[in-house]
Amino acid sequence: MKYDSIAEIVRLAEESGKNISDLVIEEQALSLETTQEEIFNRMKKALEVMKEAVLEGVDPDKRSASGLTGGSAYKMKKQVDGGRNICGKIFGEAMVKALAVSQTNACMGRIVAAPTAGSCGILPGALLTIMEDRGLDDDTVVKALFTASAFGMVIANNASISGAEGGCQAECGSASAMAAAALVEMCGGSPQMASDACAISLKNILGLVCDPVAGLVEIPCIKRNAMGVANAFVGAELALAGIESAIPADEVILAMKKIGNSMPSALRETAEGGLAATPTGRELCKRVFG
Secondary structure, three states: OOOOOHHHHHHHHHHHOOOHHHHHHHHHHHHOOOOHHHHHHHHHHHHHHHHHHHHHHOOOOOOOOOOOOOOHHHHHHHHHHOOOOOOHHHHHHHHHHHHHHHHHHHOOOOOOOOOOOOOOOHHHHHHHHHHHHHOOOHHHHHHHHHHHHHHHHHHHHHOOOOHHHHOHHHOHHHHHHHHHHHHHHHOOOOHHHHHHHHHHHHHHOOOOOEOOHHHOOOOOHHHHHHHHHHHHHHHHHHHHOOOOOOOOHHHHHHHHHHHHHHOOHHHEOOOOOHHHHOHHHHHHHHHHHO
16 A cells, blocks of 8 residues: 555545555555554554653643743643633643643653644644543554554655645644544544545645744644644544535645745744744744843
């Protein structure tokens, strides 16, 4: 199986009557000349790191070395635990986890780049929340991570997952698309629904620039992870309801690549434009670096 077309992956899954995750596990075991059990256990370790990153990130006293960020996940958790958040427990918990993992990254903790460090909170935020809400076991989430990885590989091979190359659409956008596809499989949706979820989530975030204040993966990156997990839920919810993407996932990915190529360098992780170039953004940069 090649990771150059989501349509082809969906076709293979439908013809074999298997989940996308099953195909990926089989292919990876053959490609890496090891057992499926070994491949599965490697991904299971990644899941454990995600869980640990959530726990570390909700520490109310943890701050990044720059002093720019910290404590957001704890504040959000207090809001959710107190039943005061607007969108209910599931959505609130997902934002808590997305913020927590992103803050762990900003504090130089151990995270899983999923697919990048800057977008590391979206997948765990989405998957771990649904896992807890539905009482799913670790193995179900591990399989969903394989599905996410397949979609991520196609995006990486045909476009980019790098903010420096394609803007934040390539980071938080790709992570949202991967998480949406994984959520669909976790919730019993079909391979085609996973493809539609991926396409919808990626379409929603096309054109998002990468403009980190002071060049650090903190502002606005951490809050964009909270936005990204919301976007993943939107894509998954719509697809699971039978709502299709008018533009196929593979075409959305190519559109993202063309948009990224059109972006000026100031909006591709250089901290020369966007929010980084605002008066407050420049003042924060001076505060950190003098």
